Amino acid sequence: MTDNTQRVSTAQLLDRRDERVAHEDTIGSTIGGFVDRVRSGDLGSLPVVVGLLIICTAFQSLNPVFLAPDNLVNLLFDCSTVGVISLGIVCILMVGEIDLSVGSVSGFSSALVGVLWVNQDWPVAVAIVTALGLGGAIGALYAFLFNRLGMPSFVSTLAGLLAWLGLQLYLLGSSGSINLPYGSPLVNFGQMLVMPPIVSYALAALAGVVLFATGYRMAARRRAAGLSASSLGRLLLKGVLVVVVLEFIVYYLNLARGVPWMFGLFVGLCVVMNYALKRTKWGRSMSAVGGNREAARRAGINVRRINTSAFMLCSTLAAAGGILAAARLASSSQQAGTGDVNLNAIAAAVIGGTSLFGGRGSAYSALLGIIVIQSIASGLTLLDLSSSLRYMITGAVLAVAVIVDSLARRSRVSHGRA
Amino acid sequence: MSTISDVDQPQQRPGELVLSLRGISKNFGAVSALTDVDLDVHAGEVVALVGDNGAGKSTLVKILAGVHQPTSGTIAFDGEHVVLSDPATALGLGIATVFQDLALCENLDVVANIFLGRELNPIRLDEVSMEVRAWTLLNELSARIPSVRDPVASLSGGQRQTVAIARSLLTEPNLILLDEPTAALGVAQTAEVLDLIERVRARGLGVIVISHNMEDVRAVADRIVVLRLGRNNGEFGPDVTNQDLVTAITGADENSVSRRASRRRAQQSREVRP
Numbered sequence: 001m002t003d004n005t006q007r008v009s010t011a012q013l014l015d016r017r018d019e020r021v022a023h024e025d026t027i028g029s030t031i032g033g034f035v036d037r038v039r040s041g042d043l044g045s046l047p048v049v050v051g052l053l054i055i056c057t058a059f060q061s062l063n064p065v066f067l068a069p070d071n072l073v074n075l076l077f078d079c080s081t082v083g084v085i086s087l088g089i090v091c092i093l094m095v096g097e098i099d100l101s102v103g104s105v106s107g108f109s110s111a112l113v114g115v116l117w118v119n120q121d122w123p124v125a126v127a128i129v130t131a132l133g134l135g136g137a138i139g140a141l142y143a144f145l146f147n148r149l150g151m152p153s154f155v156s157t158l159a160g161l162l163a164w165l166g167l168q169l170y171l172l173g174s175s176g177s178i179n180l181p182y183g184s185p186l187v188n189f190g191q192m193l194v195m196p197p198i199v200s201y202a203l204a205a206l207a208g209v210v211l212f213a214t215g216y217r218m219a220a221r222r223r224a225a226g227l228s229a230s231s232l233g234r235l236l237l238k239g240v241l242v243v244v245v246l247e248f249i250v251y252y253l254n255l256a257r258g259v260p261w262m263f264g265l266f267v268g269l270c271v272v273m274n275y276a277l278k279r280t281k282w283g284r285s286m287s288a289v290g291g292n293r294e295a296a297r298r299a300g301i302n303v304r305r306i307n308t309s310a311f312m313l314c315s316t317l318a319a320a321g322g323i324l325a326a327a328r329l330a331s332s333s334q335q336a337g338t339g340d341v342n343l344n345a346i347a348a349a350v351i352g353g354t355s356l357f358g359g360r361g362s363a364y365s366a367l368l369g370i371i372v373i374q375s376i377a378s379g380l381t382l383l384d385l386s387s388s389l390r391y392m393i394t395g396a397v398l399a400v401a402v403i404v405d406s407l408a409r410r411s412r413v414s415h416g417r418a
Numbered sequence: 419m420s421t422i423s424d425v426d427q428p429q430q431r432p433g434e435l436v437l438s439l440r441g442i443s444k445n446f447g448a449v450s451a452l453t454d455v456d457l458d459v460h461a462g463e464v465v466a467l468v469g470d471n472g473a474g475k476s477t478l479v480k481i482l483a484g485v486h487q488p489t490s491g492t493i494a495f496d497g498e499h500v501v502l503s504d505p506a507t508a509l510g511l512g513i514a515t516v517f518q519d520l521a522l523c524e525n526l527d528v529v530a531n532i533f534l535g536r537e538l539n540p541i542r543l544d545e546v547s548m549e550v551r552a553w554t555l556l557n558e559l560s561a562r563i564p565s566v567r568d569p570v571a572s573l574s575g576g577q578r579q580t581v582a583i584a585r586s587l588l589t590e591p592n593l594i595l596l597d598e599p600t601a602a603l604g605v606a607q608t609a610e611v612l613d614l615i616e617r618v619r620a621r622g623l624g625v626i627v628i629s630h631n632m633e634d635v636r637a638v639a640d641r642i643v644v645l646r647l648g649r650n651n652g653e654f655g656p657d658v659t660n661q662d663l664v665t666a667i668t669g670a671d672e673n674s675v676s677r678r679a680s681r682r683r684a685q686q687s688r689e690v691r692p
Binding site (some may be wrong): 014015218221222225226227279280281282284285287288290291292294295296297298299300301302359360412413 | 483485505506509510515517521522523524525526530534535536537540541542543545546547549550553565566567571
């Protein structure tokens with residue numbers, strides 16, 4: 001009886017007229033829908049959560065320091081540098097291209113800041129802005145090569161990888177490294193500065209409140225327009241869950257030094273990027289170009305400009321990551337940005353759920369992915385394994401992540417979800 | 419969308435010249451896809467463009483959509499000489515195109531596809547208004563789309579065609595190009611699309627329909643323009659016989675279609691005789 005009346009009332013809604021379609025209106029059907037999605041290959045961030053659980057259990061049982069607040073705070077400091085680079089990778093992957101030179105660009109920009117600030121006595125802010133600007137210029141160069149000369153991004157950025165590494169070595173000269181002064185604001189930011197507890201608690205609460213408020217406003221507007229909307233209880237539940245989880249994390253971190261400002265900056269960039277990708281015309285165009293370039297072009301989207309914005313954002317964020325890494329290590333060295341930085345940045349984006357094939361992804365995949373990668377790195381370091389083993393294990397994890405991505409993609413295609 | 423709601427308007431006489439092509443040629447390297455093609459479309463008129471494979475229909479549509487540029491010839495739109503240098507220019511002038519390959523982004527949902535490139539409120543997408551408008555458009559097309567929030571990848575061929583047509587109507591264009599609009603549709607949906615084409619005509623828009631289906635063409639077109647090997651090869655009214663149309667399309671009285679027809683006639687008359 002009640003079931004019947006409910007069916008009649010929902011049938012009046014603009015988007016609920018087709019009775020053949022099952023909708024996730026109750027909590028039970030929401031869970032059922034989630035299981036269906038996962039089965040058909042729409043994994044979302046599930047692999048990350050499962051992966052993180054496995055990693056935490058494994059390393060915690062091997063070394064109880066792993067989950068200690070101190071180690072987690074350090075982990076967040078380390079996450080932020082490569083995480084910012086990975087955020088740029090998300091951008092470039094969205095349009096279905098790749099930038100293999102982000103490590104070199106980050107190393108180059110850290111060397112540039114060292115030279116300009118310490119050796120040439122420029123004000124630090126000017127040095128940083130210059131490095132970011134040159135990062136953007138590098139992206140513009142790639143975009144020119146790609147748009148005008150048809151050079152595959154794979155090749156142009158591989159060439160860039162060598163070229164910018166060379167430039168980095170040239171800048172640093174024979175000495176090989178420049179120490180950044182301890183106690184300077186930049187180095188403090190990279191090594192010491194944490195949020196006062198009250199600020200971190202407030203920010204965690206704010207996240208839940210904003211989530212609830214935007215959800216509530218959206219639901220009200222949808223209802224006013226005659227569309228289905230999620231219920232108040234569900235929104236409340238979501239908001240409260242987010243607040244509880246975040247407050248617990250913040251509390252745990254505050255047992256040690258607290259939440260690093262650098263991590264705050266990284267999360268802030270993720271939030272802004274997520275908004276830009278999901279809620280602006282630019283972001284929609286990015287997904288469209290990554291999904292079907294020709295369709296985007298015919299829809300009147302300026303595909304070249306979208307590509308250019310993706311390449312430039314990626315390189316600029318790589319440069320920013322390089323500066324943060326220099327601040328973290330208090331030095332600009334020949335090793336900065338070499339080794340596994342490139343692969344870690346790309347792997348983080350892919351592990352977090354951004355597709356290598358373009359058109360699917362989210363800014364938060366950089367955040368989730370880099371936490372996984374850094375956890376593995378941190379755990380292996382705590383176990384005192386040699387770097388040979390560390391490389392092999394990280395490589396295997398990356399391979400598994402890409403396999404999961406392409407298997408999920410195949411399953412999505414056969415289930416008609418793409 | 420008011421374009422398709424007032425079905426009952428009396429059909430107007432074809433009005434002003436909307437589009438006028440003169441001497442359009444297009445070469446791809448050594449191949450001349452189009453040679454000296456002329457085409458006129460008036461307001462409130464459905465022009466069907468027919469021809470065999472390789473006759474140049476799709477090339478002509480792509481030129482009008484701004485995807486290709488003609489090698490020579492002039493295009494006049496609303497009486498003014500225009501250069502359709504890219505798809506955005508064509509859209510801006512009021513020429514909307516539904517391509518045969520539909521050109522949808524499979525990773526985006528129906529609303530995003532309908533509004534692609536024309537999103538409301540660029541820095542804070544107005545998802546609610548876009549969704550309402552999408553439902554309105556689709557309901558007017560009597561479309562059976564399960565959810566406009568599903569990615570297009572999960573839709574059937576006919577549903578995709580409907581999404582593509584809804585999308586082209588969004589800009590309230592002066593001229594609509596439909597490339598094989600009924601090729602992938604079921605019986606009911608074909609009828610819906612033909613109805614829709616008539617509603618669009620009643621609003622005073624020019625419509626160009628490309629089709630292989632002679633039934634559909636004769637049912638809906640005011641004029642039928644035949645292309646053959648990249649050249650104009652005749653213009654007919656909707657009352658043209660199938661025989662004449664096939665002759666113009668294939669370029670000979672004696673062709674595989676007429677041979678087949680006469681063979682069947684001969685066979686039937688043999689069967690009638692004892």
